[in-house]
Amino acid sequence: MMASRDWLDVVGWSESFSGWSMDNVHNIMPSNDIDMQVTIPSTWAWQEPITLGPIFNMQSGFASIQPALESFMHATIMCTVVFTTMMLTMLAIPYIERKFIGRLMDRLGATTTLRSLWVGESGVTAGEWWKQLPFGMGVPIGWAVKALNSTWGNSHDLETIARVNNRSYHGYWFLLPGFFQAFADFMKFATKEHIVPKNADKVVFEVAPVIILATTVMVFAFVPFGPHIYAANPELSLLFMMAIFGIAPLGVFFAGWASNNKYTLIGGMRSAAQLTAYEIPLLITVLGVAVLSGSFNIIEIVDFQMGQDQGNVWNIFLMPLGALLFLVTMIAEVERIPFDMPEAEAELVEGWWTEYGGIRWGLMFAAEYMRSYAACILFALFFLGGWEAPFQHTLSGLPVVGGVLTTVFSLIPGMIWVLLKAWLLFAVFVWIRASLHRVRTDQILEFGWRYLLPLSMLNLVIAVFLRLQFWTGEPWELWVPVAVTLISGGLFVILAIDEDKEALEIQRRPYSTQAVVKASPGSHRD
């Protein structure tokens, strides 16, 4: 199989850099043998003189541990790169959450974090703090702020509307209002006091966030951001990753139990209860992906979707059912609405993390988003072709523009596509959160066991069938993904337009009445 590649070969760079550095270390070692032997002359006790100590060569000695050192250095670099990439690109995730949900729910809320402190709104400029600066240093700041306020401030011709718009400011997208809220939040959490409840199980209480956070970060070790950006790439990275992904609910249960609070306990219990409902369908769905792509290695799964000579179709077109199941079960796995019963803030104050505060709460919150982010990236990798541009091969093969597009695609590193797809997927998560209501415990159990599990088995059967019947080692015949997508889409539409015709007919109820004579003479009705 021809592995996909792009110019952003971070793994290669790291390897060559490690090799180069270690070679240099090797080269500056003294190359001559160092004789540290001491010979003890013979005495009456021993006839032969005894030679103690080594004759050693630092260079060749170093050479024996150089591969290990190189891989250690490489691993360190790649862990740093991947973790940094993850943390930096994850800044977009809470931003998407806040901004998109405002638009989805028609609540374009206050943008009062850094922007309104800096620019102010409606002529109000945060107390003109620049006047406090010495030596008139703040004068240019004042000019800038006032200019920004008058240009982009939230004003309206009608003063009342301008005031009200403090609540409903729509924002200018290029100012990215609120983007750095995550930093502000982190600073807030980091400076807060650490409070442990009096009756909590102290050890478990402290261990639980570590379990959650550590396993969450560990998931990203196996999640490639691009063909050459990953911390670890074992043969069975899919299995490793899914195994580690499933540990965090254990930490959730620990936290809920150890906090010794009724809300946290219920939250932890719910987490454990719903675990059984989604984890099995999730794993079977992922198994379907592995079967279809013929590998347990995430990078090979992506390569299969974008390979010229083997697969050439994104998995979502071959198993839309699997994509849907993966989406649903992953939402349950990362405990987002509509499956966020463990932290149902309407019923349980904050669910299993009610008792946590300060940086522990902040880090667990970050871990929640990391898990969502990982779920989005995994969806992109499993179903949306990973680091392949949409219809890259088709577009590159177009007669006139194909050459240009090939060049363009070769210039764009694959990580860009992964991130775009992941962010888009997260927008879908947010969309679902804004639209659907939280389900009950019994509902998710019924949903998981009676619908998700059989459907995931069906998906596995479909994957096996497709793999055995229609895959010959050649690229997929075009009609296969088209047919699968059309059939699945048709079924979905039939399910979606399921309007209850009977309900239309029984609208009239025996006891609902309407007075014919309008009660109030001044009524404006009719």
Added chain:
Amino acid sequence: MSYKANTGHPHATPNFRNLVIRPMWMTLKTALRTVPFVGKLSILKNNYHGKPTTMVDATTMLRVGSNHPSVGQSFAPDRETSQVMPFVERPVTVMYPYERLEDLEPWLFVPGNYNGRIGIIWETCTACKACVKVCPNDCLHMTSEVRVNVLELTEEGDDHHGYGEELEEGGYAAREKGDYDGIASGFDLVNAHTDAPQQYDFAEVIELTGDKATVRWSDGSGIETIDSSTLKPAEQDIVSGQIDIGRCMFCGLCAEACPFESFFMTNEYDGMAEFSREELWMDASRTRVLPAVHQERVDLELAKRAKKEQKKRDRKAARAEA
């Protein structure tokens, strides 16, 4: 998921379409409306439940002038937009009483789940006053009087003889007072606004045996058995039925007490706010419910009365034979 609830509205049925597809489409539409240019597509533009959202319409512009700041903006009374993004609207309020929730968003409105304004089918009311007696807040008021309905007094040879009222055990009877004509002629029709000429002595019929009738006089003079030919049938009629809706707590006991399917708690929730307490006294016309709305109840009641009527005629025929 094939569970079908009798929710009375297709939008209130808990199926995949209503639980997933519809809400997701609604939120998506809301979000897409905030996108520049795309938000102006007509498929996303539902205005305000299909009505235009101009803040100042043509007629209003005549009054406020065409240079009013709101002119030309896509405002609705409850939908705020801004000049920066005029395609962003926020629906907040149902502009009751100009609009009503059940018209605009019927899926949010569950009819028949609450007690609203009192509605009465006066056509089938018999003035039994069971509702008045049961009302814990004394907000129902009914005046009725026993009177002789001359239209019911058909005599031998009239077209409708046999169809009118007749003496009945448990019913009312009236006997002309001695000075019958004198009372009528002495009555000041011009100045007497509240009184009626009292030409009859009324009584309750206790027993009818042959030509004799045992009656209990309403003036308290006791039980008497007299010749039934001296009596005319009388009936209790409603003079006025009023409800002090300001006192009503909508418990619905009155509707339960009604033995004639005439009394209902409707789902009307408006028309119960006025500027004075006096205006909250609702007369019969404001409580009227058309029989057509409750046709089955009216039919039931009519069948009951037809049965009674039939019984009466059978009895009469039997008497005639005897």
